[in-house]
Amino acid sequence: MLDMNTTDPVILNQWHPLSSLEEMRKGNVHTTRLLDVAVSYGIDHEGTLWAWPSVQTLKSGAIFNAASLQNPLPVKHAHGYLWTCLGEPPENIFSFDEYHEADRKCVATGVFGVHVSAGRAIENFLDMGHFPFIHTGILGEEPHTEVKEYQVEVSETRDEVVATQCQFYQPQAALTSEGGEMVDYIYRVPHVNCALLYKSSPSDEKRMDVIYLFLQPMGQEQVRAHTGMCVIDDQNSRESIRYFQQTIFGQDKPILENQNPRRLPLDPRAETPIRADKTAIAFRRWLSSKGLTYGVIPVAS
Numbered sequence: 001m002l003d004m005n006t007t008d009p010v011i012l013n014q015w016h017p018l019s020s021l022e023e024m025r026k027g028n029v030h031t032t033r034l035l036d037v038a039v040s041y042g043i044d045h046e047g048t049l050w051a052w053p054s055v056q057t058l059k060s061g062a063i064f065n066a067a068s069l070q071n072p073l074p075v076k077h078a079h080g081y082l083w084t085c086l087g088e089p090p091e092n093i094f095s096f097d098e099y100h101e102a103d104r105k106c107v108a109t110g111v112f113g114v115h116v117s118a119g120r121a122i123e124n125f126l127d128m129g130h131f132p133f134i135h136t137g138i139l140g141e142e143p144h145t146e147v148k149e150y151q152v153e154v155s156e157t158r159d160e161v162v163a164t165q166c167q168f169y170q171p172q173a174a175l176t177s178e179g180g181e182m183v184d185y186i187y188r189v190p191h192v193n194c195a196l197l198y199k200s201s202p203s204d205e206k207r208m209d210v211i212y213l214f215l216q217p218m219g220q221e222q223v224r225a226h227t228g229m230c231v232i233d234d235q236n237s238r239e240s241i242r243y244f245q246q247t248i249f250g251q252d253k254p255i256l257e258n259q260n261p262r263r264l265p266l267d268p269r270a271e272t273p274i275r276a277d278k279t280a281i282a283f284r285r286w287l288s289s290k291g292l293t294y295g296v297i298p299v300a301s
Contacts (some may be wrong), residue, residue: 010192016217032110052071094194099230106244117223121215124255127277167183213226
């Protein structure tokens with residue numbers, strides 16, 4: 001049995017990302033924390049993925065023998081990542097069809113440790129209003145600060161929050177952009193700790209680029225943010241795409257770590273809402289309807 005610090009079934013019974021396969025070396029042990037539990041993971045020389053509680057004394061970088069592992073955790077390979085679950089795993093994980101399109105560059109753009117709750121990080125990802133002030137000259141600039149009216153849906157059939165008809169002016173929406181333009185956005189939150197942003201592609205007006213944020217909650221107020229992009233781009237190298245997205249997240253990180261409180265209040269009245277917060281309000285209500293307690297401040301009963 002795992003020694004768990006939480007009994008919240010909502011967070012325990014989720015698939016959680018541990019690493020992109022790009023960042024793993026066959027046979028090596030990697031160690032991390034998930035929901036306040038020490039977890040190790042690796043890929044053996046046959047290409048099989050493993051995760052297990054770090055009760056065995058294998059250190060990060062050591063060579064592991066899969067046959068000797070006790071009590072392995074369930075694992076899943078999805079969207080280029082290794083996922084595990086500390087409770088009862090769902091049969092499926094959310095869809096991400098664009099990842100499998102052969103003409104896209106799907107780049108894992110880095111992992112960031114951030115002292116904030118997963119909910120706060122998702123909410124920042126959903127916020128267009130901060131573009132001109134935090135990502136000045138790239139994703140926004142003054143005087144183009146208006147967040148235009150958009151639509152938000154909480155889909156019961158797909159069990160996700162979706163924001164559509166989002167538009168925002170950006171000086172450099174992507175590496176392939178040649179100047180400022182109004183950019184179309186769609187936001188999806190198909191998992192309590194994961195979000196995808198679809199945005200106009202300068203390279204193909206009929207399709208959209210995708211930016212993803214997969215969060216691994218190390219604790220209630222600390223995450224590893226796994227970031228990446230799936231873009232239609234035959235001009236730029238994977239390294240240039242990685243650097244572009246790392247620049248963006250590097251600007252977000254200090255803002256996230258100055259959030260107070262670090263846990264996400266689920267009561268939408270706890271913080272003054274404005275038009276730009278429509279998706280965040282729907283996200284909070286969605287989490288509250290699930291009964292999530294880990295990493296959040298639940299609505300007072």
